[in-house]
Amino acid sequence: MLKYLSLLVFCLLTTGSLLAEDGYRLWLRYDRIANEDLRTAYLDQLRTFRTGEVDTTTAIMQSAMSELRRGLGGLLGESIYPARAAQNSEGASLSLQRVGSDEVAAEGYRIEDADDGIVLSASDDAGFLYGVFHLLRLVQSGESLDGVSVAEAPRKAIRILNHWDNLDGTVERGYAGFSIFEWHTLPEIIDQRYIDYARACASVGINGSVVTNVNANSLIFRPDYQEKAAALAEVFRAYGIKLYLTARFSSPMELGGLETADPLDPAVKSWWTEKVNEIYERIPDFGGFVVKANSEGQPGPREYGRSHAEGANMLAEALEPHGGIVMWRAFVYNSDPEADRAMQAYEEFVPLDGKFRDNVLVQVKNGPIDFQPREPFSPLFGATPETPLLLELQITKEYLGQGTHLVGLAPMFTETLDADTYQDGKGTTVASTVAGLAGVANIGTDRNWTGHPFNQADWYAFGRTAWQPSLTAKEIYEEWATLTYDGDESATNTIVEMLLASREICVNYMTPLGLTHQMATGHHYGPGPWVANLGRPEWNPAYYNRADSMGIGFDRTESGSNALAQYAPEVQAMFADPKTCPPEYLLWFHHLPWDWNMQNGERLWDELCRSYQEGVEGTQWLAEQWAGLEGQVDSDRHREVSQYLQVQQREAAWWRDASIAYFQSLSGLPIPAGVPEPAHNLAYYKSLSYPYAPGIRPQW
Known part of the structure; x- marks a missing residue:
């Protein structure tokens, strides 16, 4: 008896792990719609479909029909079927219609709520496939199909x-x-x-x-x-x-x-x-x-x-x-x-x-x-x-x-x-x-x-x-978050806010104010602004920051490399004067003294240090936002993302401390209020090695 009980427990545990959210389905999660009223409305509109004169035997059309059945079957909780041949002119709520390329461009599609139901039109097989995915995206997102009128075609041929x-x-x-x-x-x-x-x-x-x-x-x-x-x-x-x-x-x-x-x-x-x-x-x-x-x-x-x-x-x-x-x-x-x-x-x-x-x-x-x-x-x-x-x-x-x-x-x-x-x-x-x-x-x-x-x-x-x-970016992330997580609107909004803010947070703790290529060389994992001993000068982070006791930044104006001259005059005018250059590109185009007065009245050194600190604080904000979603997103992915955010906070602080320690050794200026002293001295940060970095073969 104990043997069978153990087997039952094992099966239950195994089944539970198989049903857990592991991310494999990406944004194509065709789970049954929980809102019964909404599900019923979709069933009335999409329970059956007819293909008319569209040839569904081609490879792409078979993929489109398979995805349609798979997606709607999962979302609606019922299998959908093509209308019988005898009913081909009636009884189907979704129909496919092939039109000329003068009506719908190549790879494009049109989804309309017409008199006889929802009509998906395209001029080629790829258009039907993309149209099916768009229709499924609408249903996954809970968008009403009443009066729907969508017409899309790709703006670029090569994707x-x-x-x-x-x-x-x-x-x-x-x-x-x-x-x-x-x-x-x-x-x-x-x-x-x-x-x-x-x-x-x-x-x-x-x-x-x-x-x-x-x-x-x-x-x-x-x-x-x-x-x-x-x-x-x-x-x-x-x-x-x-x-x-x-x-x-x-x-x-x-x-x-x-x-x-x-x-x-x-x-x-x-x-x-x-x-x-x-x-x-x-x-x-x-x-x-x-x-x-x-x-x-x-x-x-x-x-x-x-x-x-x-x-x-x-x-x-x-x-x-x-x-x-x-x-x-x-x-x-x-x-x-x-x-x-x-x-x-x-x-x-x-x-x-x-x-x-x-x-x-x-x-x-x-x-x-x-x-x-x-x-x-x-x-x-x-x-x-x-x-x-x-x-x-x-x-x-x-x-x-x-x-x-x-x-x-x-x-x-x-x-x-x-x-x-x-x-x-x-x-x-x-x-x-x-x-x-x-x-x-x-x-x-x-x-x-x-x-x-x-x-x-x-x-x-x-x-x-x-x-x-x-x-x-906001529109794209709203789509992704809605399709990928089951949280309510507030949870979706939080995820979107995190994604939108995260890139600027990263810029601040890695390469603020227009600095670039400050990563440790070879594997590009972690900071290395001091590296200057590699055979090719442009592989060295120091080549890009040009930091010395006088200042920091790469002069790409007429007084320097004049890389700015490769842009149109209007772009040159935007970046040429350090007094008006957008701060996010300042040190990309200009080498400036440490005590340079920024547009906000701060001196460059203080603004640089505070930017690193803002980046670190940004990672803390990300972790707080995600922690607040506990219980609103599945526990498996919540735990996994939480662990990654802990790593990000630690590594952002490492970036801040190592970078400030190096640049302070050159500027000789005190670290401004509100920015902590580096946890270690510069020699410590220079001594670090990363045999576990991706792409690195560990050495004895």
């Missing part, structure tokens, strides 16, 4: 995730486990996670996935790896997602046995043409290549005296007959100690404007350095009118606390997209100058996909922003 995943399963700058792509077991084993990944991407409008790292490996072009990639492409295809690969420029030598990778060499051109043809034989809708070249040791055309345009065009020529594209990254810099790293992408790519083939896009990071907590927008945006650009954003938090800090990135995304370049007059925003968006993914094998539960919000925010760049 793509860049996975920095290696073929050995590791993820560069990944903080949520290993790669979800298991190359060892592909193509035979199709993990359910591949399908759920594609569902999640499609639900927010992402239509492309680059499954390999920009620090590329030539092996991906071997026939066996092509078969594996083709298996992934088949999964993605059913959700309107194209598969892309990264191309290592030296592949003709490493894989093809050639003596050169010169893009003008006929043998090199022939090798790439044959290789591209092989790929399209296996993946007919293959999207194309992302290329990192002549950057951080990656091979490229400049090794042969060729330009970026000549390198990109060679690949583009091979892809063009198949409709493929080349996304050529503009992340380049050299080790000239006299050069300003922030200027180098502009210097290399603006002279090439108009020299790229039509199927080449130059992929540009949001700022001119490297995914920092805050940077001004890259001067390349708007400066190459004859060359289409992609905006590259980082969803993974390489420089923003990595996997442990709550930092909502939607405000950073919208800050960049809304920035006015003035390159073609007032109103020439970054959003208006780019052909699409690419996001460096934060996805891994962690059960909840992203490590920190709130990191899911950034995956969601990237997709929604890429679909509709005019969405505000």
Whole structure:
């Protein structure tokens, strides 16, 4: 008897753990609607559906119908069915209608409350799929369908995730486990996670996935790896997602046995043409290549005296007959100690404007350095009118606390997209100058996909922003919080407030007042503003803060590197005078004395110290807000987020203390009232090592 009782207890405990909120479902949580009146109203409107003349046998339409049944079945607590053929003109409350592209644009959809029920219209299969996800989002959120009238189409054609995943399963700058792509077991084993990944991407409008790292490996072009990639492409295809690969420029030598990778060499051109043809034989809708070249040791055309345009065009020529594209990254810099790293992408790519083939896009990071907590927008945006650009954003938090800090990135995304370049007059925003968006993914094998539960919000925010760049960060986070947590309106509002404030909090305790790249080098985990001994000057945090006994900051005005001259005159006027420069960019553009009088009357040193303290206090506020939600969100995720917030508070204080200790050693000024003395001396902070930091191999 005791044996069976123990087994019963085990089963109950196991069942309970299976039913717990572990985050795997992301924002696609189709739980039964608790409000019975609302559920009944939805049942009246959505219990059955008819497809009319819409062909539902295609792969994408099968995905759309499967999602519709799954979503509404879960939310309404009853299975939904297509109307019988004999009743095809009546009795169905939801109907699908295919229309021309003159009525609904490609990938777009329309949802209307018509005389004969709710009508979902689209001109292509992808539009129906996206429309289904929008309809489910409305029902999940409890929005009334009475009188509903929604018409949407993506503003950007390219909405793509860049996975920095290696073929050995590791993820560069990944903080949520290993790669979800298991190359060892592909193509035979199709993990359910591949399908759920594609569902999640499609639900927010992402239509492309680059499954390999920009620090590329030539092996991906071997026939066996092509078969594996083709298996992934088949999964993605059913959700309107194209598969892309990264191309290592030296592949003709490493894989093809050639003596050169010169893009003008006929043998090199022939090798790439044959290789591209092989790929399209296996993946007919293959999207194309992302290329990192002549950057951080990656091979490229400049090794042969060729330009970026000549390198990109060679690949583009091979892809063009198949409709493929080349996304050529503009992340380049050299080790000239006299050069300003922030200027180098502009210097290399603006002279090439108009020299790229039509199927080449130059992929540009949001700022001119490297995914920092805050940077001004890259001067390349708007400066190459004859060359289409992609905006590259980082969803993974390489420089923003990595996997442990709550930092909502939607405000950073919208800050960049809304920035006015003035390159073609007032109103020439970054959003208006780019052909699409690419996001460096934060996805891994962690059960909840992203490590920190709130990191899911950034995956969601990237997709929604890429679909509709005019969405505000608040609108996006309201959607995500409503779909992801079951709290009431006040709980949702608290979560949204936390996400909206968190990025500025992070900026304050890491890089306030326009400082940048102050992270310890290599792993970028924790502060290291004193580091100045690395072989390349632009790898040193001290290179960026330029702090000495006289002052702090990088002079990018006419008296310094003159990087400011790369912007339009209106932008230059905004930043040129330190007396009127927005404080958040002050030390990015100016080197100023420690006792400089800020616009608010404070001296620079005191304002710098208080900014660090405000950041620390901000993490305490985040923890207090989340603690107040106990009982309003599920206990599992509440406990997990609480633990992460404890880590964030500790590390924010570490950032504050280490940074102030270093800068005070140079300024010699007293720490202002209200800011605590560092817990340790500078030597202590310099002595710390981090063998457990992500991406670091522990040493004895």
